[in-house]
Amino acid sequence: MIVIIDFGSQFNQLIARRVRECRVYCQIEPPTITADQIRSLSPEGIILSGGPSSIYEANSPRVDAGIFKLGIPVLGICYGMHFMVDSLGGKVKQATKREYGFAALNAKSQTGLFKSIGKETVTWMSHGDSIDALPKGFAVTASTANTKVAAMTATGKKFYGVQFHPEVEHTAEGRKIIRNFLFDICGCKPSWTMKSFARETIDQIRQTVGDKKVILGLSGGVDSSVAALLIHRAIGKNLTCIFVDNGLLRKDEAAQLKRKLKSRLDINIRFVNAASKFVKALSKVTDPERKRKIIGKVFMEVFEAEAKKIKNADFLAQGTLYPDIIESQSAFGGPTSVIKSHHNVGGLPKKMKLKLVEPLKYLFKDEVRKLGKTLGLDEDLVWRQPFPGPGLAIRVIGEITKKRLDVLREVDAVLLEEIRAAGYYRKVWQSFAVLLPIKSVGIMGDGRTYENIVAIRAVTSKDAMTADWAKLPHKLLGKISNRIINEVRGVNRVVYDISSKPPSTIEWE
């Protein structure tokens, strides 16, 4: 395994991804970790990430310099390289020529990190500081027009530094460089597979939980379903899942889960029908943030009441993923401004005093999907598009009533049927309908209608941070519109949302 020290770079997750793509397990750790703690993890190598600080600033992040005495190879990237230089007796200073963007890198030789790399290769830079003096024992291994020390090595010690970012796509041969570090320099083996991860995690869960009981909030999404499956494999009937039907779900959702998780996989699930409670609490509420807060609060109450019925439960399981953890602990990036309050992250009842089990906390979304597949989860569940915790409440714009929810549910069902049939369900990140709070005039048969408008939203995205509207074929859009207007009573107009994120968001509220 590889330990990545987080100096606050926006690319940290990318470093982790690149390492795991090579089938080597890695973990991102804060700089407060000690050299002894790192040793106890027995890593084959350490990667020091980049970061926004300058190493000569008073409060710049530093990790225990004892890491250089562990006899483990270290790769410093950008700020990580500056930290290495500073700790080992070299000097870093503000660069006279800052370098942002593409830079042609000339490696002195095609060995070590640069094995099989072109003599001149495109890299991506983002730095205002440069190495002024190398520590003793180090030599320059590559340069660019503006940066003399674009890469360095300490011969014999397996310490490497690069000023550019090998983890980003823009660095043409970045993957090769990372592979060289992992396999040639650290001697890692590409042995990390989902099967081995599943086996180890199931063992760990058994050890942690013993014969105690675990409660899990099941949402129907891929994360909580996979978490349920893993824990079920470990402890069987000692796991109880709670599924709260908040009345804001898509058509037949609860029934599908019953079929796919309860009947087929024999997982212990309690279904709580709290639809009327949620709809009542939301009555006359139109403000999106208030909707979210109310849904969060009612969810807690319902969940807690149900959880109390389960005797001797010591653990609460959550399908928290790695990006959630990294974002919430981001040591130097600070919290990003709250655009929408997402109530599913870390939001379960603290006062219940349950210990947490988070078996997916080191995985990325696509890895969770792979794991789900390995564990035999139904394809439909594995490939589910993300669905927000507040559900259709933030897609019924304005006032929420059972009737309006039902209209949207019907529209959504038609839309998804067509998107699936046309082979677009997995090609887009999300596809859904939004019910607008205005009516428009139409004509049906010989009569005037005055009915609802729905907007169709389909976006492509890699991680929901940015998104583009999906360029669905006109023919498909036409068919969707036609079917919705013909089949769903109360809708006489369909529009297509052609905004990207940013400046819009994916959901309308």
Ligand code: XMP
């Ligand atoms: P936005 O609308 O902020 O959405 O562009 C980004 C992604 O997050 C989902 N989303 C939520 N998920 N609880 C959730 O679990 C929420 O409150 C919530 N709001 C938005 C949204 O569907 C998209 O995938």
